[in-house]
Amino acid sequence: MTEPFSDHDIGALERDFLDHLWPPFTQMQGLKPIIIESAQGAIVRDIHGKEYIDAFASLWTVNVGHGRTEIIDAVVAQAADVACYHMFGIANPPSIELAAKVAGHLPGDLDHVFLCLGGGEAVETALKIARQYWRNKGKGAKYMVFYRDRSYHGTTFGATSAQGLALNRHKFEPLLPGFVKIGAPYCYRCAWGKTYGDCAIECAKAVELEIAFYGAENVGTLLGETMIGTGGVIPPPPEYWPLVGEICKANDVLVINDEVITGFGRSGTWFAFEQFGGRPDLVTMAKGLASGYLPLAAVAAREHVYQAFLGEAAEMKQFMSGATFQGHPLCSAAGLANLAIIEREKLVDRCRELGPYLQDGLKTLLKHPIVGDVRGVGLVAGIEYVQSKQTKEWFPPSAAAAAKVRDAAFARGVFVRLLGGGHVHAVAPPFVISHEQIDTIVRVLDESIGVVERQLGY
Numbered sequence: 493m494t495e496p497f498s499d500h501d502i503g504a505l506e507r508d509f510l511d512h513l514w515p516p517f518t519q520m521q522g523l524k525p526i527i528i529e530s531a532q533g534a535i536v537r538d539i540h541g542k543e544y545i546d547a548f549a550s551l552w553t554v555n556v557g558h559g560r561t562e563i564i565d566a567v568v569a570q571a572a573d574v575a576c577y578h579m580f581g582i583a584n585p586p587s588i589e590l591a592a593k594v595a596g597h598l599p600g601d602l603d604h605v606f607l608c609l610g611g612g613e614a615v616e617t618a619l620k621i622a623r624q625y626w627r628n629k630g631k632g633a634k635y636m637v638f639y640r641d642r643s644y645h646g647t648t649f650g651a652t653s654a655q656g657l658a659l660n661r662h663k664f665e666p667l668l669p670g671f672v673k674i675g676a677p678y679c680y681r682c683a684w685g686k687t688y689g690d691c692a693i694e695c696a697k698a699v700e701l702e703i704a705f706y707g708a709e710n711v712g713t714l715l716g717e718t719m720i721g722t723g724g725v726i727p728p729p730p731e732y733w734p735l736v737g738e739i740c741k742a743n744d745v746l747v748i749n750d751e752v753i754t755g756f757g758r759s760g761t762w763f764a765f766e767q768f769g770g771r772p773d774l775v776t777m778a779k780g781l782a783s784g785y786l787p788l789a790a791v792a793a794r795e796h797v798y799q800a801f802l803g804e805a806a807e808m809k810q811f812m813s814g815a816t817f818q819g820h821p822l823c824s825a826a827g828l829a830n831l832a833i834i835e836r837e838k839l840v841d842r843c844r845e846l847g848p849y850l851q852d853g854l855k856t857l858l859k860h861p862i863v864g865d866v867r868g869v870g871l872v873a874g875i876e877y878v879q880s881k882q883t884k885e886w887f888p889p890s891a892a893a894a895a896k897v898r899d900a901a902f903a904r905g906v907f908v909r910l911l912g913g914g915h916v917h918a919v920a921p922p923f924v925i926s927h928e929q930i931d932t933i934v935r936v937l938d939e940s941i942g943v944v945e946r947q948l949g950y
């Protein structure tokens with residue numbers, strides 16, 4: 493543990509933060525600096541010593557909880573052996589062991605694991621694997637990528653081109669050609685005007701219509717989060733992925749399931765597609781792989797995808813992409829130690845068992861007039877705010893109820909995050925969160941929503 497910061501140190505840190513550090517997605521003008529100084533389990537502490545429940549596990553990442561010394565020890569031990577070595581045709585023991593371990597946790601023949609460092613990079617890599625796959629198979633015309641409304645896959649250019657949240661796209665146009673948006677399986681706001689239970693899963697059938705429109709000979713890949721996360725925590729109806737899988741198979745379209753948030757247990761199964769159905773050809777994963785102790789991500793490919801990259805040297809079929817730090821031994825050591833904790837402490841089972849407790853607790857918030865929907869699975873939930881439950885109209889930015897609730901909860905010691913364009917709170921705590929801490933999250937949100945409702949005259 494570091495020494496406590498003096499008032500002088502705090503002042504200097506806050507000044508340097510505002511003067512020199514440029515954080516992502518952040519308006520710096522008028523920013524009140526928040527500096528996290530230490531963390532343990534599901535609790536983070538700021539530089540003033542105030543404690544918060546980390547109800548968002550950093551960014552749905554620190555699944556095993558903060559302060560796990562065995563991950564740190566594993567990294568230190570690995571650094572003593574070899575801290576850095578590239579993977580261009582060569583490898584190191586922790587990266588090999590990690591790839592085998594990840595493949596072991598994936599169902600079916602998702603046996604080939606490409607390591608990288610962040611979720612966006614994993615998505616970028618998966619898209620490039622898909623494009624080269626079709627070229628290697630002599631079908632280079634199948635270059636089109638379908639992505640979904642409200643998707644979030646990261647901020648690299650490929651991922652931004654597959655971005656379904658308008659605000660994250662417009663400023664970066666023109667984006668890459670060949671990316672086509674399709675509707676999302678968002679039952680609370682069905683784009684086809686249907687009600688779940690009384691619909692024909694139009695959201696899945698739309699994939700077939702769009703493939704027919706663009707021509708299967710041009711469509712190579714469908715990319716989707718198994719459960720939309722940043723777009724508002726939107727679990728799909730159970731029929732969605734199996735139907736999309738069938739449609740893609742029939743049209744020779746690769747499916748990439750983005751499990752950057754849901755991979756490694758958050759949904760209550762190791763991977764969310766195990767419960768939502770479908771049979772991805774490629775799976776991207778990141779956050780839970782090393783619980784954020786070091787940057788680590790991966791893409792897993794099914795056997796038939798991998799086979800398309802094998803050939804004689806002169807054929808040049810190998811995947812022509814990679815980066816210096818991929819397969820970094822320290823990151824892989826952190827990933828292995830993290831997965832060992834998840835296995836030993838049966839944290840995926842814990843997530844599945846604790847999930848209903850969190851979801852039921854949050855559902856009590858539906859009594860509030862401004863809470864339109866509460867949804868989720870395992871230890872990931874979304875709370876959607878509306879001006880009126882009847883019209884489902886969102887608050888205008890000037891009223892921004894969800895942001896006010898977030899700030900009120902923060903003042904009461906609970907971190908939640910705004911998503912989906914600012915109308916949804918996500919709750920995604922570390923898997924080690926206790927029942928009492930969940931009760932506190934629910935109580936604080938209840939109080940905070942009440943305060944905001946009174947301010948807004950409800």
Ligand SMILES: Cc1ncc(COP(=O)(O)O)c(C=O)c1O
Nearest residue numbers: 610611612644645646717750752
């Ligand atoms: C589903 C999904 N894919 C990709 C990413 C990008 O990951 P990263 O921020 O590590 O680049 C995110 C980030 O939240 C995500 O939620």
